[in-house]
Amino acid sequence: MTDLGFPQSQGRNWGHVALRCLLFLLLGLFALFYLMPLFVMVTTSLKSLEEIRTGSLVAFPRDVTFEAWRTAWSGACTGIQCEGLRPYFWNSVILAIPAVLISTLIGALNGYVISQWKFRGANLIFSLMLFGCFIPFQVVLLPMARMLGLMGLAGTIPGLIFVHVIYGIGFTTLFFRNYYVTIPAELVKAAKVDGAGFFRIFWSIFLPLSLPIIVVTVIWQFTQIWNDFLFGVSFSQAGTQPVTVALNNIVNSTTGVKEYNVDMAAAIIAALPTLFVYVVAGNYFIRGLTAGSVKG
Amino acid sequence: MAPILDIQNLVKNYGAVEILKNINVAIEPGDFLVLVGPSGCGKSTLLNCIAGLEPISGGTIAIGGRDMTHVSPKDRDIAMVFQSYALYPTMSVAKNITFGMKVRGVDAETQAQKLAEVAKQLQIEALLDRRPGQLSGGQRQRVAMGRALVRDPKLFLFDEPLSNLDAKLRVEMRSEIKKLHQNLGATMVYVTHDQIEAMTLATKIVVLKGGVVQQIGTPAEIYNRPANLFVADFMGSPAMNLIPVKARKNGAGMKIEIARQGAEPLVLHDTRVAELPEDVILGLRPEDIAEAGYRAGENVQTADCLIDMVEPAGADTYVVSHLGGKQVTARLHAETVAAPGQMLGLAFDLGKVSYFAPQTGERLN
Known part of the structure; x- marks a missing residue:
């Protein structure tokens, strides 16, 4: 040695x-x-049906054509309608954005209260919320359907937003609570002596501190809500279906020749937003962490 | 003058646990009150009660003559400096200092003017645009003080503000706080577990233990006439020598016998006390035991003692002897020739002595 x-x-x-x-x-x-x-999906979506039938699965396309993408976006048939993914894609957008924002905001408030304004039973409530994270989706389908019916929200996009917000609160609360619990209680005391109230402290001191955890929560919630199929298929009706349901309908309801190129293009379109959010926000997340000036 | 802070019969419970028991303290404007005690004695809780950050279970708190028992912290006309400084991490130093004024709706011009005043006073003008994360411990401490100063409150509250600093900076900031107190003539309440901080800063000290007030008094009173064994032992470094002795009537005074291992008991005569129980504990600070010949006075009595240990500390030399079954420390001048294992004449200044009852720990003289 x-x-x-x-x-x-x-x-x-x-x-x-x-x-x-x-x-x-x-x-x-x-x-x-x-x-x-992914390679197979992208190349297949750029081929013509003719080429798919005659060529190899892993070969590059001989003639690149965006016809399949056009069809998937605005012409493919879901059952009897042939409008492509476009209307459903927008359904998903106006569903996911409010649901993500509302559940993140409620989660931040919950986490703030549970970690910094402790009250009798705060830990019990937090445990129950954690428990909510682990309830399988299938269990709540029937009660939720009844609930939405009673509220007059059955089959509507606000109804779906409501479902996703409720289901997301457990996770968002967990994220924010675990982040805020590391912030010393003296910060709240100092702000109280300075004269700030509950919401002022939240808004001026805690939210500005929360950028990294907000980004994590938004990525998580957006991915969950955008990719959700079960709630989407259960609580929507014709016209309010999210993009995942429409994708399923396109792929499963074709008659005659299976248009693989359209299916592939549709699948990629449906997956793009989560990819986009991850690339944009994920980058921001890493920057937020490495800036290092967050902690006092 | 009316007391600026008046705490009467204050009780604080957490469930069934009594944290503070029947606290009564009052201070005048300009006082520097230090709450001192070992950790867990309730001193920080008491400060939080004064600030209104903790509800109290009984009694009253009045600030500036107004009953504040049920008033929220922001309306108590107080400012507080915390142990962790509790600066708002995402705000610049300037924003940290002006946040309170902003919340209270003070106009921007006044804010800027007050900020400039405080920044000048604390010499943090160059730091105003920085974030707390970019400051050193001492700088953060200053900013935290600035946030308190800018309020110009009736009462400043300090919760162990120096305990996160290193030793040198702590001494520096200590004298700065003292200077600040003198210049502003402000009233301050200060929590610490460090008895030296308490002695140097306070005009009035409250010694707490287990939620019970042990003694209230000026630093000199607390130091020279501790009310019980706990205070005697807690205040002062090195601690007061507490020696179990036998007291016997001897004419008008008392004869004090200190047992010694393998030698005749050491006998002292105290003519200043008339009556003591037989078993008492004698308390004498290390500086009240000097080398024979270096201390004169009618109450000084000399005896030869066997030296066990010599600890030179630069300015002083501490010698340890074994008396009454206890280690007894004497604080001698630096050039002393004492050596372990040898006899040395020690002068005991009985004018400074305290007697305590062994069972109750209460002061007897």
């Missing part, structure tokens, strides 16, 4: 380099394997 000679360490260096190469090779293979389906 004490007299490690030069040649020996040289040998170790070579071993080290070889190991590195192997590692990168393996990681590269895994990445290729993982990206394969």
Whole structure:
């Protein structure tokens, strides 16, 4: 151990380099394997039906055509209507944005109260909310349908927003509570002595501190709500269906020749927004963390 | 003058646990009141009660002659500095200081003027645009003080404001707080577990233990005439020597016998007390035991003692001897020739002595 000679360490260096190469090779293979389906989806969506029938699955398209994308967006048939994904895509947008914002705001307020304005039973309520995170969707379908019926929201987009907000509060509360619980209680005391009230402290001191956790919550909630199928299919009717349901209908209700290229284009369109949110906000998230000036 | 802070019969419970028991304190304008005690004695809780951040279970609190028992913190005309400073992390130093005024709707011109005054006073003008995260501990401390000063309140409350600083900075900030108190003539209530901070800053000290007031008095009273064994032991460093002794009637005064291992008991004569029970605890501060010949006076009595240990501390030399079954520390001058294992003549200044009852711990003289 004490007299490690030069040649020996040289040998170790070579071993080290070889190991590195192997590692990168393996990681590269895994990445290729993982990206394969996406590759097939993108190339297939750019081919014509003719080419799909005659060519290989993994081949590059000979003639790139965006016809399938156009059809998927505005012409594909879901059952009897042939309007493509477009109306349903907007349904999803006007459903997901308010649902994400409302559930994030309520979660922030809940977390603020549970961590900084402790009251008798605060921990019990928090535990119950946590429990809510682990209730399977299927269990609440029937009671929720009844609820929405009673509220007159059955089959409407506000109804779906309501469902997603309720279901999201457990998670958003958990995120914000765990973030706020690390903030010293003296901060609230100092603000109280300064004369600030409940909402003033929340608005002026806690929300500005919360950027990283807001981004995490928004990514999480948006992904959940945009990708949701079960609630979407259960609590919507013709005209209010979200994009996931419409995608299913396009893929499953074609007659005659299966238009793989349209299916693939539709699937990519339906997945783009979550990808977009992740790329934009995820980048912001990392910047927020590395700025490092958040903590006092 | 009417007391600026008047606490009467204050009780604080958490469920069935009594945190503060029947506290009565009053201070005059310009006083510097220090609440001192070991951790868990309720001193911070008492401060939070004064601030209105904790509801109290009984009694009353009056500030500036007004009953504030059920008034919210913002209306008590107080400002508070916290142990962790509690600066608002996303606001600049300037915004931190003006936040309170902004909340209270003070106009922008007054805000700017007051901010400039306070920043000048605390020498933080260069820091006003920075965030708390970009400041050092001492700078944050100043900003926290600025946030309190800008209110110009009836009462300043400090909750262990120096305990997060390193030793050197702590001494610096301590004298700055003292200077601030003198210049402003403000009334302050200050919580600390550090008895030196308490002694140096206070005009009045409250010693707390287990939610009960042990003694209230000026630093000199607390130091020279501690009310019980706890106060005697807690205040002062090194701590007061507390030696179990036998007291016997001897003419008009008392004869005090201190047992010694393997030697005749050490006998002192105290002519200043007339009556003591047989078993008492004698309290004498290390500086009241000097080298023979260095202390004169009618109450000084000399005896030869065996030295166990010598601890040079620069300015002083502490020598430890074994008396009455206890280690007894004497604070001698730096050039003393004492050596362990040798006899040394020590002068006991009985004019400064305290006697305590061993069972109750109460002061007897």
